[in-house]
Amino acid sequence: MYYQVIPTKIFRQTTDPSESLLTYSSPDKPAPGQIVLIPLGKAITPGIIYKSTTPPENLPYKIKSIHTPLNLPPLPSHLLKSALWLSQYYLSPLPAIANLLLPKGLIKNRRKLSEEKNTTKATQSPQDIPLNQSQKTALENLQKIKSHTKLLHGITGSGKTNLYLTLAMEQFKKSHSSIILVPEISLTSQLVQEFQRFFPDSVITIHSKQTEASRHQTWQKIISSNQPLIIIGARSAIFSPLQNLGLIIIDEAHDPAYYQENPPRYSALRLASFIANTKNIDCIYGTATPLIEDYYLAEKNHAYVSLTKRAKETAFTPKIELIDLKNSNSFTKNRYFSDPLIKNIVQNLEKHQQTLIFHNRRGSAPLTICTHCGWQALCPNCALPLTLHSDSFKLVCHTCGHTEPVPKVCPVCSHTDIIHKGFGTKLLETELKKLFKNAKIARFDADNTTENSLNQLYQQIKAGEIDILVGTQLLAKGLDLPKLATVGIVQADGGLSLPDYSSEERSFHLLTQVIGRVGRGHLDEASVFIQTYQPDHPIIQFAIQNDYLSAYQYLLAKRKQGHFPPYFYMAKLYITQKTEQTTIKKIRELHTLLRSEKNIFLSAPTPAFHEFSPSGYTWQIIIKATSRQSLISAILSIQTHTSLSNLRYILDPPSLL
Known part of the structure; x- marks a missing residue:
């Protein structure tokens, strides 16, 4: 018998999937999706059986034999179809896509996994998942929608997680598995814990920080399981080889982390929708701030459900104060923090409540220049401005990672007139320590947090061991902070001036998400201070009013005028x-x-x-x-x-x- 095989090694430059299929012979009759080892050039490489075939007669060469099939179940058919679809949709080489389906080091000798012995049963029934009337209505509306891809537009704190649990429980009782995609697995300990309550021993987390051995073991557990599982993970978890997939949920569906920027490029949202259509299952996009394209398509396909009421009866809209950065009278005590914000932080410290200072820029100063000749510190690799990190007193490139010491004299004119302009989270942390000497202050950004330290820091925040948090967009991604009373946004218009068609949309998402960290019903009152040079900017006004629909209509009109998605x-x-x-x-x-x-x-x-x-x-x-x-x-x-x-x-x- 002869078979077409998808190799995992690129052997010719082509984006035509048919030109990447190789023909091999085998007496073993492997099924489509079976993982095999094949000779390719002088190497032995993994491949995936696509289908049986009949080769042309009178070939000028001998067809090689499959080296050996691996002792693993075949990949589910939806992943095989996904590989071909991704290759065609994004014009990516099929072997590069095939590599996404298999773990690295697949053919290494590893310890044999113990066999699954017990059937896992949920210890709680669907009735144990508390749903308020608004959530029940949203659930009923989701179930009425005929389209497989459905948009769940729930404001921050509306309890989307309870709906996720209910939908997953329904599939679990049918012996169907669910995939829950999240932007950052390290920031979803709350979500994981909630699912573990209802699905003990059935929750598996997948993320990029796993070791090769751990990832391989997880993958083997999934592909070998005959029991329903709950897979929670970042973008790559969509490739989990589940034999009985019944549901896909994408939480925080607006997040840019769902797009893989390195080749082979793909959107996990688009792939999830393709899988849902292929398998005739539901795919839920859950978010408080839907992407323009997703909202547009959901309206067009009548696949939109709103969740506008906060889950807790005690939830409320926080008091929001706009502070014009052009008004120097509001900054008499500190150049970075306005007087009203400082006063509020003092009150929080007296009440043992927490404050979040948000600024979406790392480091201490993003610009190092010589005031005598105009020299600027640029990365020798990228020609981009180097950022000062005052704790190590080094200049760092946030694009390629290049570091160098801070010069004492200008390398061009030899003058000592070197200054550092702008500010990042490190500088804000330093300024806060000067203002509040006895406060416990922690910085929360990509420079000082690993996956383990993120979880540890979150537990400290939740326990009230930290008074003031300073952070970037990591802090805006769905965290529930029960002792948080105030949010201070140091410069709200930082992203609005970027020359990009999506900059205003991303700014609206970020502001809405950050504002949504407070007023969730844990405390009696909460405040948000928004410092900006453009207090009347439509995006800032829409975010303050939590008015997604007006923001959508405003941005959609600009997209149409500029010939951008969803129109083009x-x-x-x-x-x-x-x-x-x-x-x-x-x-x-x-x-x-x-x-x-x-x-x-x-x-x-x-x-x-x-x-x-x-x-x-x-x-x-x-x-x-x-x-x-x-x-x-x-x-x-x-x-x-x-x-x-x-x-x-x-x-x-x-x-x-």
């Missing part, structure tokens, strides 16, 4: 060369070729937002079309030009930066 499909094409002159020459050649394509809108060639990197200079072209096929046809038409071998592209880019 979009792709970013870019070329990188060692010299700027060569890059410009190649990008102009690309632009000329694309001008002959029909049914696409073409931008002029422009430098990328991060034009220079260790690889060279990058320029880009944006193409748009009302049909996805027009984009794909345009990209396929230029792939044959060998002079554009350095061409790269991103379909459905969530950002143009």
Whole structure:
């Protein structure tokens, strides 16, 4: 018998899935999805059986035999279909997609896992999951929707988790498994604990920080299980090889972490919807701030359910005070924290309540310059500004990780007139320690937190051991902080000025999520202080009023005017060369070729937002079309030009930066 096999090693540069399938012979009659070892060149590499086939007659070469099938159940058919769909939808090489389905080190000799002996049963029934009337109505409405992909638009604190539990319980009782996707597994200990209460011994967490051995063991447990499981994990958990998948839930569905930025690129939301359609199951997008495209499609498909009431009867809207950063009279005690905010922090300390200071920039100062000659500290690899980290007194590039000592004199003019401008979370932490010497202050960002320390820090916050938290967007991702009384947003308009079609949308998401950390019913009162240079900006006003619909209509109109999603499909094409002159020459050649394509809108060639990197200079072209096929046809038409071998592209880019 002969079989078409998907190799996990790229052997030719092609995005056509049919050109990546190899034919092998085997007497073992492996099933589709069976994982096998195949000879490829001089190496033995894993492959996945696609289907049986009949090879053409009179081939000029001998068909090789499958080396050996692995003693594992076949991958479920929905993953096999997903691999081909991803390859076609994102124009990615099929072998690169196949690697997403299998754990690293698959063929290493490892300790044999103990066999599953006992059937796991939930210790609590669906009646034990408390639902208020608003949640019950939302559940009924979700169940009425015919579309497989459903948008659950629930405000912060509305109790979406209880709905997730109820839906998963219904599937569990049918012996069906569920996948719960989360943006950051390290910030979801509350969610994991809730599911463990109702599904003891059936919850498995998956995340990128697992060791290769741990990830392999988890994967084998999943593919070998005949019992229903609850898989909770970040983006890659969507590839869990569940034989009996019955439900997919995507929590915080607006989060950019669901898009894989490195090749092979894909959106976990789009893939989850494809799987739901393939398997005839439900896929729930849960979020307080839906993406523009998702809300638009949900309305169009009548697949929208709202949850507008907070779960706790004691929940309330916090008092929100706007502070104009242009008014120096509001900053008499400190240049970073307004007088009303400082006064409120003092009151919180007296009451043993907590304050969250939010600023979405790490480090101490993002700009180091010489005031004498204008020299600026830039990364030698990326040509981007280096950020001062005052605790180590080093300059750090947040793009490539380059570090260097802070110069005592200017390397250009030798003057000592070097200053550090701007501010990040480290500087804010230092300033707070000066203002509140006896307070327990903790910083919560990517510079000082690992997965274990995040959980430990969260437990300290929950226990009231920390008075003031200073953090970036990590703190905005769904945490429930019972002793939190105040949120201070140091500079609310920081992301509004970025030259990107999605910058205002992301700013609205972030502000709404941060404001939603308080007023959840744990305390009698709560306050939010928003410091901004643009107090009248529509996005800031919509966030203050918690008015998603107005924000959506405002942003949707701008998307339509600018020919952006959801009205147009979009792709970013870019070329990188060692010299700027060569890059410009190649990008102009690309632009000329694309001008002959029909049914696409073409931008002029422009430098990328991060034009220079260790690889060279990058320029880009944006193409748009009302049909996805027009984009794909345009990209396929230029792939044959060998002079554009350095061409790269991103379909459905969530950002143009």
